[in-house]
Amino acid sequence: MHSVTDYYSATQLRADRWSELREVTAQLAREAPAKIDPTLRSQASELFDGLAEIEAYWAFPGMQVFDHMRRQFEHNSFTELSYSVHRVARALTTGAYRRRHIPLDHDSDDREEHDDEALLSPEVRAMTKPYFEVLIVDEVSDAQEHWLKANVHAMRRAEDPFIYEALVVPSVEDALIAVLFNHNIQAIVVRPGVTLRSKSDHPILARFLEGVAGTDKLNDLQTKDYGPALCRLIDDVRPELDAYLVTERSVEDIAGTELGICRRVFYNQEDFMELHLNILRGVQSRYKTPFFTALVNYSKQPTGVFHAMPISRGKSITRSHWIQDMGAFYGPNIFLAETSATSGGLDSLLEPHGPIKEAQELASRAFGSKQTFFATNGTSTCNKIVVQALVRPGDIVLVDRDCHKSHHYGMVLAGAQVCYLDSYPLNEYSMYGAVPLREMKQQLLDLKAAGKLDRVRMLLLTNCTFDGIVYNVDRVMEECLAIKPDLIFLWDEAWFAFARFNPTYRKRTAMRTANKMRARFKTEEHAEAYAAQQELLKGADTETILNTRLIAPPTARIRVYATQSTHKTLTSLRQGSMIHVNDQDFKGEVEQAFHEAYMTHTSTSPNYQIIASLDVGRRQVELEGFEFVQRQLEAAMSMRRAISTHPLLKKYFKVLSLAEMIPSEYRESGTESYYDPDRGWIDMLEAWEDDEFVLDATRVTLGVGGTGWDGDTFKTQILMDKYGIQINKTSRNSVLFMTNIGTTRSSVAYLIEVLVEIARGLDDLLDDASKMERLGFERRVANLTEKYPPLPDFSRFHDAFRADNVTSEGDIRTAYYMAYDENNCDYMDLDGSLQHALDAGEEVVSASFIIPYPPGFPILVPGQVISSEILAFMRALDVNEIHGYRADLGLRVFTPEALAAQTPQKRLTAAKKLTSNKTAAE
Numbered sequence: 001m002h003s004v005t006d007y008y009s010a011t012q013l014r015a016d017r018w019s020e021l022r023e024v025t026a027q028l029a030r031e032a033p034a035k036i037d038p039t040l041r042s043q044a045s046e047l048f049d050g051l052a053e054i055e056a057y058w059a060f061p062g063m064q065v066f067d068h069m070r071r072q073f074e075h076n077s078f079t080e081l082s083y084s085v086h087r088v089a090r091a092l093t094t095g096a097y098r099r100r101h102i103p104l105d106h107d108s109d110d111r112e113e114h115d116d117e118a119l120l121s122p123e124v125r126a127m128t129k130p131y132f133e134v135l136i137v138d139e140v141s142d143a144q145e146h147w148l149k150a151n152v153h154a155m156r157r158a159e160d161p162f163i164y165e166a167l168v169v170p171s172v173e174d175a176l177i178a179v180l181f182n183h184n185i186q187a188i189v190v191r192p193g194v195t196l197r198s199k200s201d202h203p204i205l206a207r208f209l210e211g212v213a214g215t216d217k218l219n220d221l222q223t224k225d226y227g228p229a230l231c232r233l234i235d236d237v238r239p240e241l242d243a244y245l246v247t248e249r250s251v252e253d254i255a256g257t258e259l260g261i262c263r264r265v266f267y268n269q270e271d272f273m274e275l276h277l278n279i280l281r282g283v284q285s286r287y288k289t290p291f292f293t294a295l296v297n298y299s300k301q302p303t304g305v306f307h308a309m310p311i312s313r314g315k316s317i318t319r320s321h322w323i324q325d326m327g328a329f330y331g332p333n334i335f336l337a338e339t340s341a342t343s344g345g346l347d348s349l350l351e352p353h354g355p356i357k358e359a360q361e362l363a364s365r366a367f368g369s370k371q372t373f374f375a376t377n378g379t380s381t382c383n384k385i386v387v388q389a390l391v392r393p394g395d396i397v398l399v400d401r402d403c404h405k406s407h408h409y410g411m412v413l414a415g416a417q418v419c420y421l422d423s424y425p426l427n428e429y430s431m432y433g434a435v436p437l438r439e440m441k442q443q444l445l446d447l448k449a450a451g452k453l454d455r456v457r458m459l460l461l462t463n464c465t466f467d468g469i470v471y472n473v474d475r476v477m478e479e480c481l482a483i484k485p486d487l488i489f490l491w492d493e494a495w496f497a498f499a500r501f502n503p504t505y506r507k508r509t510a511m512r513t514a515n516k517m518r519a520r521f522k523t524e525e526h527a528e529a530y531a532a533q534q535e536l537l538k539g540a541d542t543e544t545i546l547n548t549r550l551i552a553p554p555t556a557r558i559r560v561y562a563t564q565s566t567h568k569t570l571t572s573l574r575q576g577s578m579i580h581v582n583d584q585d586f587k588g589e590v591e592q593a594f595h596e597a598y599m600t601h602t603s604t605s606p607n608y609q610i611i612a613s614l615d616v617g618r619r620q621v622e623l624e625g626f627e628f629v630q631r632q633l634e635a636a637m638s639m640r641r642a643i644s645t646h647p648l649l650k651k652y653f654k655v656l657s658l659a660e661m662i663p664s665e666y667r668e669s670g671t672e673s674y675y676d677p678d679r680g681w682i683d684m685l686e687a688w689e690d691d692e693f694v695l696d697a698t699r700v701t702l703g704v705g706g707t708g709w710d711g712d713t714f715k716t717q718i719l720m721d722k723y724g725i726q727i728n729k730t731s732r733n734s735v736l737f738m739t740n741i742g743t744t745r746s747s748v749a750y751l752i753e754v755l756v757e758i759a760r761g762l763d764d765l766l767d768d769a770s771k772m773e774r775l776g777f778e779r780r781v782a783n784l785t786e787k788y789p790p791l792p793d794f795s796r797f798h799d800a801f802r803a804d805n806v807t808s809e810g811d812i813r814t815a816y817y818m819a820y821d822e823n824n825c826d827y828m829d830l831d832g833s834l835q836h837a838l839d840a841g842e843e844v845v846s847a848s849f850i851i852p853y854p855p856g857f858p859i860l861v862p863g864q865v866i867s868s869e870i871l872a873f874m875r876a877l878d879v880n881e882i883h884g885y886r887a888d889l890g891l892r893v894f895t896p897e898a899l900a901a902q903t904p905q906k907r908l909t910a911a912k913k914l915t916s917n918k919t920a921a922e
């Protein structure tokens with residue numbers, strides 16, 4: 001039996017234990033009773049023990065059946081046992097138990113070849129009623145449990161849209177474990193008999209429990225009335241679930257109690273039908289997809305098309321002699337669902353009043369925002385919308401320099417004064433980490449000292465980064481608000497939409513943090529802590545402020561925006577993205593400007609299929625996001641484990657650990673990796689609780705320098721061309737494997753197989769290599785792993801684009817448009833004229849964005865002074881793509897005359913105009 005430490009999640013552990021039990025019992029059934037191998041028997045016994053610890057948390061097969069199997073085992077009824085274990089294990093893998101009753105006795109006439117969910121056509125699967133489980137929490141006897149379940153069964157009606165089974169656990173702890181283990185659970189009924197502690201004390205259970213509730217939280221429960229407390233605790237773990245509280249206490253007692261995910265309180269205990277209807281309605285409210293449904297209905301209506309879009313209803317295709325293959329490939333529905341009209345039950349994305357509005361409201365609930373807006377052209381557009389809506393010309397914006405290019409262009413469009421923030425570099429792997437909080441605080445304090453704090457509008461950060469570095473969102477926002485209490489935050493969560501659906505990840509999302517902060521800032525404890533800190537910090541110098549964990553004033557405004565590429569991490573067609581808003585001043589100050597910005601960037605013909613897919617993607621995450629993200633994590637973790645422990649793979653590859661991607665000063669917990677070959681899984685939780693940065697475990701960066709191939713060659717010539725494996729991010733000596741909610745165990749297994757084959761190939765090559773060939777290989781490896789050009793910091797904006805040289809913000813827009821006039825620009829080649837100019841101490845200023853790929857962020861922006869570090873980096877770069885750089889001409893720079901013409905006087909006038917505009921506006 002695999003040890004618990006080999007597993008990251010209990011679901012996988014359970015599946016594997018059942019299939020092991022299937023093998024062992026099949027073997028037992030084959031052997032003559034007298035010849036039973038005692039080791040086989042003890043193996044089975046161990047597996048039964050192992051499963052007994054976790055089976056109570058699932059409705060199928062249920063403890064009664066499980067105990068029955070155990071008795072079959074004890075009575076040596078191996079043939080019957082083997083049959084029923086086989087049926088259970090199979091039903092668990094195929095999902096057949098979700099659709100029908102699974103008879104377990106040998107004589108039943110059951111055709112299991114129809115069981116496999118994967119083999120059913122999508123139409124058949126769409127016809128079957130979705131299945132879920134209801135968790136009843138109550139300490140009851142076996143007979144009472146039987147009575148409860150029988151009552152639940154008796155409520156079923158043919159017209160019910162879903163089907164569910166119940167499982168019963170006695171305590172708060174068991175309930176928490178159940179909602180974490182069992183992703184089938186969609187609703188919880190908390191009854192008056194609920195107790196606190198679980199009778200089971202298995203380590204895996206303890207690990208899970210510690211992760212969600214923390215033993216302290218349970219110890220701290222002041223009350224013996226555990227029902228409301230449980231509803232609150234589950235709210236923290238799986239907020240999408242519905243709870244129903246059955247209580248014997250009076251309405252007055254319950255009213256005013258914080259009830260977390262509780263949707264309804266029942267004072268009349270045994271009204272099962274009412275409960276049943278509520279449970280179904282709760283799930284239905286997550287299941288419903290207003291826009292997708294409207295689109296499906298629209299596609300069934302007969303319509304005469306007298307508007308644009310000949311492809312709608314497929315007419316231009318069916319009548320064609322030349323494009324029939326398109327119709328055949330896509331099938332008819334997509335064209336039936338195409339229209340340029342906003343009537344017929346549909347809605348307009350630009351002015352939504354109907355199903356799009358409702359779909360956005362449901363998305364807002366699912367992602368914990370106050371308002372959510374759909375976008376059909378990616379997060380690139382979402383970023384520009386948010387920036388335009390909030391940033392006025394001349395406002396100062398703090399931006400992480402290695403953010404996505406849409407932000408840089410957004411700054412140009414908005415006319416922002418940009419203050420670039422440097423991320424910590426990972427020179428060894430030629431990639432950047434993320435911006436240390438100290439850097440943000442320093443910049444804010446500098447701006448404050450220069451009297452410019454009132455012009456600082458926004459802080460813009462990428463969470464998580466492409467490489468998977470995740471910020472401590474709470475800490476960043478609170479400490480920055482302590483310096484600038486009305487600062488607006490834009491978190492680019494292009495890669496982080498899925499994070500909402502895992503309890504650990506959720507804590508580092510913008511929306512969840514904003515909600516928590518709103519609540520926290522209202523508490524007396526917060527006000528007291530703030531006042532005490534203010535006392536302590538009276539007269540404190542900058543260094544002390546930088547070293548103190550600052551507390552924001554209770555009056556600070558929560559103004560948080562997040563943009564997410566739903567299509568990158570969840571189910572949505574390409575370009576489906578969302579903007580989530582949690583801004584206390586949205587209605588009063590932003591709404592109109594937001595609307596204008598949305599109009600500026602949104603097409604008047606938004607793609608309906610994308611909107612529908614966003615709606616369905618939201619349904620999915622509200623019902624199975626938890627399960628899918630859990631599985632994704634399991635897949636990524638098993639990949640980490642397989643690569644870190646395989647002796648051959650270790651020779652050429654290295655999974656970059658936390659310690660390698662996050663310097664120790666940002667890892668207060670001291671956690672160095674998520675998996676250690678000697679210790680198994682290291683708990684992520686401690687790191688995720690409070691470290692300045694953590695690593696998204698679903699992204700695995702693999703160091704490939706040991707193979708002698710650079711990242712790009714490894715990606716295109718080895719993985720893609722030879723094995724058909726697609727990835728998109730590489731660095732000089734690494735490649736990034738991203739898992740997603742669709743990643744399966746077998747795709748991970750295939751990747752490992754491929755890596756092993758590559759490693760074997762290298763072994764063979766080196767075995768037969770001549771001395772010179774071997775030397776060549778070693779040189780290539782050394783070049784990739786030991787010699788790396790240091791990543792340059794942002795130098796500075798040239799004085800021509802700065803109002804003063806006290807603080808670092810620069811006018812990127814003026815620089816950008818100055819380059820439109822060819823007379824202002826010149827070209828310099830890297831090795832010749834540019835090098836000479838820098839050697840001679842001249843200031844040379846870039847006229848365009850220069851974006852080498854990898855690493856894929858601008859090392860130069862318009863108006864930026866070219867430093868010798870930047871030039872050295874560009875010269876050392878051995879990448880094929882440098883966007884913005886013309887190899888035939890060189891680097892586009894501003895002429896000294898153009899820079900001189902941008903006189904201080906001109907800048908001064910511009911700055912004055914800004915200030916007077918602002919004053920007039922106020």
Ligand SMILES: Cc1ncc(COP(=O)(O)O)c(C=O)c1O
Pocket residue numbers: 377378379380381403404406462466492494495565575577
């Ligand atoms: C951090 C970040 N933000 C925004 C985007 C743009 O997203 P989209 O492709 O949805 O326009 C990307 C794309 O890779 C990204 O990496």
